[in-house]
Amino acid sequence: MGENPISIHVLGICSALAITTKIDTAVVMTIAVVAVLSISNVVISFLRNNIPNKVRIIIQMSVIASLVIIADQVLKAYMYDMSKLLGVFLGLIITNCIVLGRAEAYAMQNSPSKALLDGMGNGLGYGSILIAVAFFRELFGFGSIYGAQVIANQIYLGGYENNGLMILSPGAFFILGLIVWAHRAYTGTSDKH
Amino acid sequence: MRSDTYTIVFTTIVTVVLGLGLSVTADSLRERQSINEELDIKKNILSVLGFSLSSEWENDKIQSLYEQNINELIVDKTGSILGPIESSNSDKYTIYQSRENDKVTGYAIPIAGKGLWGTMYGYFAIEPDAETVKGITFYRHKETPGLGAEVDKEWFQSNFVGKKLIDTNGSLVSVEVVKGYVSSTDPKAMHKVDGISGATITGKGLTTFLKNDLQKYEPYLSKVRKLNQIESL
Numbered sequence: 001m002g003e004n005p006i007s008i009h010v011l012g013i014c015s016a017l018a019i020t021t022k023i024d025t026a027v028v029m030t031i032a033v034v035a036v037l038s039i040s041n042v043v044i045s046f047l048r049n050n051i052p053n054k055v056r057i058i059i060q061m062s063v064i065a066s067l068v069i070i071a072d073q074v075l076k077a078y079m080y081d082m083s084k085l086l087g088v089f090l091g092l093i094i095t096n097c098i099v100l101g102r103a104e105a106y107a108m109q110n111s112p113s114k115a116l117l118d119g120m121g122n123g124l125g126y127g128s129i130l131i132a133v134a135f136f137r138e139l140f141g142f143g144s145i146y147g148a149q150v151i152a153n154q155i156y157l158g159g160y161e162n163n164g165l166m167i168l169s170p171g172a173f174f175i176l177g178l179i180v181w182a183h184r185a186y187t188g189t190s191d192k193h
Numbered sequence: 194m195r196s197d198t199y200t201i202v203f204t205t206i207v208t209v210v211l212g213l214g215l216s217v218t219a220d221s222l223r224e225r226q227s228i229n230e231e232l233d234i235k236k237n238i239l240s241v242l243g244f245s246l247s248s249e250w251e252n253d254k255i256q257s258l259y260e261q262n263i264n265e266l267i268v269d270k271t272g273s274i275l276g277p278i279e280s281s282n283s284d285k286y287t288i289y290q291s292r293e294n295d296k297v298t299g300y301a302i303p304i305a306g307k308g309l310w311g312t313m314y315g316y317f318a319i320e321p322d323a324e325t326v327k328g329i330t331f332y333r334h335k336e337t338p339g340l341g342a343e344v345d346k347e348w349f350q351s352n353f354v355g356k357k358l359i360d361t362n363g364s365l366v367s368v369e370v371v372k373g374y375v376s377s378t379d380p381k382a383m384h385k386v387d388g389i390s391g392a393t394i395t396g397k398g399l400t401t402f403l404k405n406d407l408q409k410y411e412p413y414l415s416k417v418r419k420l421n422q423i424e425s426l
Contacts, residue, residue, distance in 0.1 A: 021339040047207075052200040059207055066211040070218045077225040080233060087342070088310065088335050167339045168391050 004125040004183065011097040016130055017172040018089045023146045026134035028082050030127025032075070032090060034120055036067045037099050041119035043067075044107040051108075060103045061094075068094045098126055133175045141166030228252075233332050235259045241318040241330040242291040242299045264290040272412030286409050289316075297321045300417075302410050304329075306402020309394040311335035313344070317403065319358065323417040326356045326368060341395035352386040358407060360384070363418075365411050367404035370396035 005011045019025045043063050044051075051059050072090050075083040083090065093099065102122050107115040138144055140163045143151035151160065165171045232252055239259060240246055246255065266288045267275045275285060289301040301318040315331035329350050336342045343349050356368045366384050372393050375385045388396040407414075 019338060025338065050203065052195050052203055055200055055204055059204065062207060062211055066215055069215055073218055073222050073226070077222040077229065080226075080229040084333070085338060085342075087338065089338070169339075 004129065005098045005101075005122050010180065011101060013176070014092065014095070016126075016133060016176060017169050018092075019086060020130055020134040020137055020172055021141060021167050022085075022138050023131060023134045025082070025085050026127070026130040028075075028079070029086060029089070030123070030130055032071045033093055033096070033098070033126055034123030036064065036071055036093055037102060037123040037126075038116055038119035040064045040067050040099055040103055041107040041115040042112045044103045045110060045112040045115035048108050056108065057100075057104070060100060064099050064103065065094050098122060129176075129179060132179060133172055136175045137166045137171055141171065232256075235263075237316050237330045237332045238263060238289050238301050241301050241316040241328045242289070243318070243327060244291075262291050262293060264292055266290055268410070268413040270409065270412060272414075272416045274413075284409070286413075288410060288413065299327045300414070302406060304403055304406045306398055306405065308334055308336050308344075308398045309341050309392070310337070313395075313398070313402075315344075317406070319414070321417075322421060323414040324357055324359045326353045326358065329353045336392065336395050339391075340389065341392040343389045343392065344395065344399065349387075349389060356386065357383045358414075359418075363415075365404075365407060367400070367407050369400045372396065 019029045040060075040063050044060055047059070068091060071093070072083070075086070075090065102118060106118045110118070135145065138146075139150070143149060143156075143162050163171070166175075232255060236246055236255055239255070239262075242263070244258065244262065246258075267285050268288055269275055269286075270284055287303065291298045291301070299318050299320055300323065301316045303314070304317045305312055305314045307313070311334065313331055313334035313336065315329060315334075317329050318327035319325065320327045331344050334342070334344065336344060353368060358365060358367060360366050366381075369385050370388050371385050372388045373390070374387050375382050379385065
């Protein structure tokens, strides 16, 4: 909890903004990130003693990029509709700083089993924030939770309207900011300058 | 510090292994992917032409519905229908004609063009009168989820239904996606639909390529209109 990649390290914000308008896309994105992050951590940890220092970032990037492409292909073959929704953002896992960050900071120094746990932990930590943000954005932006309408029609008839801001990127910024604030206040973390 | 030779050999091995892994995955999944894509296209043609589809349907059911009701026509730029193998020097365009009990119930044409992030692909359906919009749908695009990707949504697509493609003089005006809402007092409201807030460029792109694509089919569609007029006399 104390090391959540988004709320503490503020990494991976770009995709957190883009795919959190609905919970279902956030869940699939979470699964993809956990898979890519765990596997890339394990692969890089296995290779850690053999990777030449000069080209280590390039090697890490190649492993990560290959895994992301595979994830994208699998999604296209088995969950075609979802892959259409995620669109370009699944491919952008490659540029997600969390994946490269964990490879460089953790997998390069630790054994594969530890790296696997680290990958899963960070992936889930990232995903939990995605889903939390998506929960609020879907609730206020569409009036539904996981696709099921929860705000009754009578309330709409009474003048309630879905908040369009929540569907747009600024909505994610606000929610994310509040979550980061709440989490840091709770854990007592602050940036040390 | 390791030698340069080691670095080069190591990098080569990693690249080859990863490349191999990628091509094996891509190759083994290609068949499934292309089935998905083809089926998705057929689903889109069916739904844009007003057939209601259930997401629980088996692939075969969609396939047979498509084969029974959709007639693929190929037209050239003068608007004449070409046979399936007939060669022509001019450009060829495919138009999907839906029929129920030997009566034409609509036409669908493929549309494609630039959105904000990339090319958008979809279908545009026209009523048998060849001037009223029956529907619009997209099957592939790279627009931002929540913004440009709203083109996939019911609220946006249903705004097109019933709009007119030609003006009172009979010339093509297409349908324009405006910024914001269409004013109800606008005399050209029948040629305009509401835009998506935050996705102005997507809307502008759509307006442009919709008109371009309709222009290609206009020779054929105007023939249909003339035929309809003669029949109604």
